[in-house]
Amino acid sequence: MFRHEGWVCTWCNRPVMFAPVMKFLEREVRKSGRGERLSYYHAHWARAGAPLLDELGAVIDHVEAHSARGPSTEGNLATACAKCNGRKSAAPMAKWHERPQRKPIKGKYGEPQHWDGLSCVFVILAQRDPGGLTSSEKEWLKVLSGDQVIAEPSSHSLSYAVRYRRKRETIEL
């Protein structure tokens, strides 16, 4: 899902990041013997404990909210940053557009070409220290390490549909 959309928020166009990588980065620093407290990772992505995740943690968002019977099929799912996801919550699309939005980013010199949400760092650190992985992290590792053999990003038609929709919305806003 994230890979399809180039790890960019569908709504505000900000780069998003794969949250567990921050946990592993924090662990790496700890392992090196440094004792200072770090606000890299917090289980609830709270600003106080993890400001980067509070802003840019990657979330899979339901375009039509799950609670409004929006399906969990790929066509109804979109990559979102934590802030847009929090703002949108369960609002139906029509209502959500009336809410104050995070101003979408526009790249003056083009869009990110190879941003991966730091997922590659996650794969490297998780493979190095697989003992501490939660079951969902193991699943992610399986999926994300599969990326290594894919030389080109998937050209699944959905990615084009979503990008197209995102562009259109950016213009409308």
Ligand SMILES: [Zn+2]
């Ligand atoms: Zn966003």
